[in-house]
Amino acid sequence: MAPQHDDARERLIEGTCELLWDRGYVGVSPAAILRRSGVGQGSMYHHFKGKSDLVLEAERRSAALMQEEFTAIFAADTTAFARISAYLLREREVLRGCRVGRLVADPDVVVDDQLREPVRETFALLHRFLAEAIEEGRAAGEFAASLDADETADTLAAVIQGGYALSRAEQSVAPYERAVRGALALLRASAPESSARTDH
Amino acid sequence: MAPQHDDARERLIEGTCELLWDRGYVGVSPAAILRRSGVGQGSMYHHFKGKSDLVLEAERRSAALMQEEFTAIFAADTTAFARISAYLLREREVLRGCRVGRLVADPDVVVDDQLREPVRETFALLHRFLAEAIEEGRAAGEFAASLDADETADTLAAVIQGGYALSRAEQSVAPYERAVRGALALLRASAPESSARTDH
DNA sequence: GTCTATATTCTGATAGAC
DNA sequence: GTCTATCAGAATATAGAC
DSSP, X not given: OOSXXXXXXXXXXXXHHHHHHHHHHHHOOHHHXXXXXXXXXXXXXXXXXXXXXXHHHHHHHHXXXXXXXXXXXXXXXXXXXXXXXXXXXXXXXXXXXXXXXGGGGSHHHHTOHHHHHHHHHHHHHHHHHHHHHHXXXXXXXXXXXXXXXXXXXXXXXXXXXXXXXXXXXXXXXXXXXXXXXXXXXXXXXXXXXXXXXXXX | OOSSOOHHHHHHHHHHHHHHHHHHHHHOOHHHHHHHHTOOHHHHHHHOSSHHHHHHHHHHHHHHHHHHHHHHHHTSXXXXXXXXXXXXXXXXXXXXXXXXXXXXXXXXXXXXXHHHHHHHHHHHHHHHHHHHHHHXXXXXXXXXXXXXXXXXXXXXXXXXXHHHHHHHHHTSSHHHHHHHHXXXXXXXXXXXXXXXXXXX
């Protein structure tokens, strides 16, 4: 809608996304954003009301990006286990953590419904995809009939978010990878005829 | 070793623990610590070299507290599943998150080996307790023989840390509780004769 | 639209009196 | 040991020129 190359605004949002990912809301300053984006101070206050306004826009950008990513993964026409597995084993910048989940570590974000919303929405969508896959896999006999889809979905989502924390504490991807493999193994072991399965 | 009631120092550490828990390293300021602890500025710089020195002491305090808590839980003379279950179902301030795990959200902590160490050590101890319990339960036929103790231990630890993130995003304890129940259900369903088990 | 001052408040730390 | 200045620098925002 803008007269093309609304470049400064775009660069501000992208720079803020990166800084938010690494440093969170309190850890990011307008000055740092300007340095990173290579635009001047006046430019930022022209396009945005202030820090929280820019951050909100950047959060929405990050959330949309992540939602597209896992929407694509869960759209695959494969078994439920394969989709879940593809999501869990997706390439990730483990030591950097989750660009969306990171945000709720910050009390200023959690306390503000607007700033919290993109995170809430992203997790809600992921929950839906995971729960659907589990329900489907359960019906197909891929998983134990005793599993609760909503519970198991949150378990899997938590494994990812928590795996980041374990790995950051050790500065090694190993804990994250073990946590994910452990989750997939539990899921597989729950299958009615688990001993008969081959790895996919 | 001090002439008793080394009160200011103690209050500084305790106040810093609480503030760190809620706001992390970058979110906490000396001024806020002083307000909360009710001591003067000079007092703080007498007992500590500066912010990071005080924070390090507070981190060690928080880490020790948490390590005592789960050491006690895993010392119980019960089945492996009961101990794991007791750990996962322990009372927690879910929406506040983990007082230790919270710290590695902060890049200033992750980047500094000293500041990271209390977190690393705490997670390492938890891993040991969980892996031991899983190994024991596996040997006793409580869990699937196919489970890898180290992997499963990290899965469970990650569920806790990640459950906090999900719950903070929704401002509800429900996602955390579902994640934990889902993890226990997976563990139970993995048992060789899982259909024959009764709840503990 | 973007820039360069400028203002105000907070942060992290020091100095020196008591 | 604790207190009250005081300080340099950063954070967040505004003003006004171009």
